[in-house]
Amino acid sequence: MERKIILENIEIEGIRSLEVYRENGGYKSIEKALKTMTPDEVVNEVKTSGLRGRGGAGFPTGMKWSFIDKKSGNPRYLVCNADESEPGTFKDRYLLQHIPHRLIEGMICAAYALGANTAYIYVRGEFKTIIGILNEALKETYKAGLLGKNIHGSGYDLDIYVHTGAGAYICGEETALLESLEGKRGNPRLKPPFPAIKGLYGCPTVVNNVETLANIGWIVNNGGETYSKIGIGRSTGTKLISACGNINNPGVYEIELGLPVEEFIYSDKYCGGVKGGKELKAVIPGGSSVPILPKNLMLKTAEGQPRLMSYESLSEGGFITGSMLGSGGFIVYDEDACIVRNTYNFSRFYHHESCGQCSPCREGTSWMESVLYRIENGEGKMKDIDLLVSIASKIEGNTICPLGDAAAWPVGAAIRHFRSEFEFHIQNPEIVKNIKHGKLPLTPKGE
Amino acid sequence: MSEKLFKHKLYVKKNSDVSFTPETLEKIQTIISHYPEGRQKSALIPILHIAQEEFGGSLNVDIMDYVAGLLNITPIEVYEVATFYSQFYIDPVGKYVIEVCQTGPCAICGGEDIMHYLEEKLQIKVGETTEDKLFSLKGVECLGACGSAPVMQVNTEFHEFLDIKKIDEIIAKLRSESEFKKPEELTWKERLS
Ligand SMILES: Cc1cc2nc3c(=O)[nH]c(=O)nc-3n(C[C@H](O)[C@H](O)[C@H](O)COP(=O)(O)O)c2cc1C
Ligand code: SF4
Ligand code: FES
Numbered sequence: 001m002e003r004k005i006i007l008e009n010i011e012i013e014g015i016r017s018l019e020v021y022r023e024n025g026g027y028k029s030i031e032k033a034l035k036t037m038t039p040d041e042v043v044n045e046v047k048t049s050g051l052r053g054r055g056g057a058g059f060p061t062g063m064k065w066s067f068i069d070k071k072s073g074n075p076r077y078l079v080c081n082a083d084e085s086e087p088g089t090f091k092d093r094y095l096l097q098h099i100p101h102r103l104i105e106g107m108i109c110a111a112y113a114l115g116a117n118t119a120y121i122y123v124r125g126e127f128k129t130i131i132g133i134l135n136e137a138l139k140e141t142y143k144a145g146l147l148g149k150n151i152h153g154s155g156y157d158l159d160i161y162v163h164t165g166a167g168a169y170i171c172g173e174e175t176a177l178l179e180s181l182e183g184k185r186g187n188p189r190l191k192p193p194f195p196a197i198k199g200l201y202g203c204p205t206v207v208n209n210v211e212t213l214a215n216i217g218w219i220v221n222n223g224g225e226t227y228s229k230i231g232i233g234r235s236t237g238t239k240l241i242s243a244c245g246n247i248n249n250p251g252v253y254e255i256e257l258g259l260p261v262e263e264f265i266y267s268d269k270y271c272g273g274v275k276g277g278k279e280l281k282a283v284i285p286g287g288s289s290v291p292i293l294p295k296n297l298m299l300k301t302a303e304g305q306p307r308l309m310s311y312e313s314l315s316e317g318g319f320i321t322g323s324m325l326g327s328g329g330f331i332v333y334d335e336d337a338c339i340v341r342n343t344y345n346f347s348r349f350y351h352h353e354s355c356g357q358c359s360p361c362r363e364g365t366s367w368m369e370s371v372l373y374r375i376e377n378g379e380g381k382m383k384d385i386d387l388l389v390s391i392a393s394k395i396e397g398n399t400i401c402p403l404g405d406a407a408a409w410p411v412g413a414a415i416r417h418f419r420s421e422f423e424f425h426i427q428n429p430e431i432v433k434n435i436k437h438g439k440l441p442l443t444p445k446g447e
Numbered sequence: 448m449s450e451k452l453f454k455h456k457l458y459v460k461k462n463s464d465v466s467f468t469p470e471t472l473e474k475i476q477t478i479i480s481h482y483p484e485g486r487q488k489s490a491l492i493p494i495l496h497i498a499q500e501e502f503g504g505s506l507n508v509d510i511m512d513y514v515a516g517l518l519n520i521t522p523i524e525v526y527e528v529a530t531f532y533s534q535f536y537i538d539p540v541g542k543y544v545i546e547v548c549q550t551g552p553c554a555i556c557g558g559e560d561i562m563h564y565l566e567e568k569l570q571i572k573v574g575e576t577t578e579d580k581l582f583s584l585k586g587v588e589c590l591g592a593c594g595s596a597p598v599m600q601v602n603t604e605f606h607e608f609l610d611i612k613k614i615d616e617i618i619a620k621l622r623s624e625s626e627f628k629k630p631e632e633l634t635w636k637e638r639l640s
Contacts, residue, residue, distance in 0.1 A: 075483075084591045085588070085589060085591060086589070087550045087551050087552060087588075087589040087593065088551070088552050088589075088593055089591065089593075090591045090592050090593055090594055092591075093591050093592065118483075124591065125492070125496065125532070125534045125603075126534070126587075126590050126591065126600060126603060127591065128603040128604075128635070128638060129604075129605070131638045131639065132633075132637070132638040135638060135639070135640075159481075161481040162639070163481075163489070163492075163493070164492060164493055164496065164639065165492065165532070166492050166495065166496065166532035166533070166534040166535055167532050167533035167534035167535075167587075168531065168532050168533065169588060169589075180492065181489060182486070182488065182489055183488035183489045183490065183491035183492065183518075183520075183524075183528065184488075184524075184527075184528065185527055185528060185531040186531065186532075201483065201486060242593070242594055243594065244552045244556075244593040244594045244596060245552055245555060245556070245593075246555065246556075250593075250594040250595070250596070251594050252594065288550075288551060288589075329593070331551065331552050331593075333555065337555055341554075342551055342554075342555065345549075345550065345551045345554050346550075346551055349550055349551070349588055349589070352588060353588065
């Protein structure tokens, strides 16, 4: 069955405006939450729903909310993470562009549950268009009395502001985001203390992804119990998957968790198969930070069970034969894709984006990039392969924030599953040097 | 050593007269009011976007010192932010900054060739500016639009599903509109307040 929660009604013309959004049932949850529920009741519904963070880590949202320090007497903050910069991920932009009120509705319920009177939406600076759309949407919401003082006569006050970044992947990490929101460089903070105790301006703060918050209105309206029945096992609800790479239908799809990966790749409702009728080679299922899997392990687990789009199934087999759901950035590679070049590309990315605070990450990402560069250019040595494995294993777990791990995992996984491609590059420098990379699509899409 | 230090671009103060118009200053006050008392530094990144847009497309020491004064923070607090974020340019740039996404998903869909083609077409290398100061060409990391790869942005406006024909059209349009002024509602000032 097709289940739509976040993208429900997205096809309706004008749904971006408050008027049309409300005509189609939008903002009902505000009335219900603010007038008939206590903040703790809202938190409990979210706990019951089993909703897990959609930003990448999959931490249970209700539990995160229950950690917020209510005793300190300091103001509490809700911050929405709309930094979306994990390569392969473009779902939040899609949601905000088409149905921004879904986020604002969810944020009002969430802020009420947390007892926050101020909330910020941190949008990456490259999404200038989205910033304009959000500010327009917020203006309408204020005008309708759904934001500001005494919302709906409930006595509850809330202000939401849009804040912008200026180009830095690391600002998606929640503590770097808070630093950036305070007007500083995006250097992640040591944890603990966690943001729920000391976050923005040293006050209790919850940081949630756009998609996570976009679920809250539905949960308030329909109850956590109903939500928990959607999906599979501990992967409740739906997930936005942004599919890209060598497929026929790149785009954003809302799927019920538990959909078989094979169906997602080959069905015309989703990716529509590999472009040009080519063979599938590999997939990175959850954004560039998660391990790449070859076709056989992507479609079936090592035990031979069909692989499903869920937190548990995608990580089955750990990092030896599994991967992660991550942010839902689904990158598909066809038979012609060069895994070595792709791994080099990503390690270049992580080197560029490392904030430089921890030596294993700063030095390790740069070292991996240069080793991969020489392998990719036909100048590698056999021992470079083990060198890469060794560097990656020394970054992992030894850094302030998970960017170090995110840089190490893809390299480890690429070598684990595609070692022969690395060996080929090293053994055949003349062939490698003469490969022409990339093909320019000469006909525009749709023609 | 010290001479080299003083020649660093961050130390080249021209003492030129920079100031926002009263109307922009009003918008900036609105932005500052979004943050709690005493936390006006939070408005730094938004204001730097506006400053860069209003003062010729890049930031220099005079501009940064002016912004520091507006926010009542030290100049170094502005320099360290301006040099951390990739959207702020300390070196002068052309009127149109073309930034081609070079990250994995775009690269496997033709992004690398787009870059090569632009280098040839504009007769400059990545990181350079054309002699007429119209175009700067840069690489950028994933723009969050991988489903419409290959992608590039021109002064933060996205161009998606690129191919040679589209690039030709975009460049021709920008060349013909070298006097082109952005509609007011598309500016950072309007979008942020
Ligand atoms: C390097 C790095 C980049 C991240 N980028 C994002 C991002 O762009 N968007 C996001 O929502 N979470 C991102 N995260 C995860 C956040 O730190 C945080 O876990 C998340 O915003 C929490 O929201 P959730 O519980 O609703 O998922 C990133 C984490 C790391 C380590
Ligand atoms: S792991 Fe890398 S990005 Fe994270 S804090 Fe350390 S140096 Fe910065
Ligand atoms: S890789 Fe180019 S937009 Fe994501």
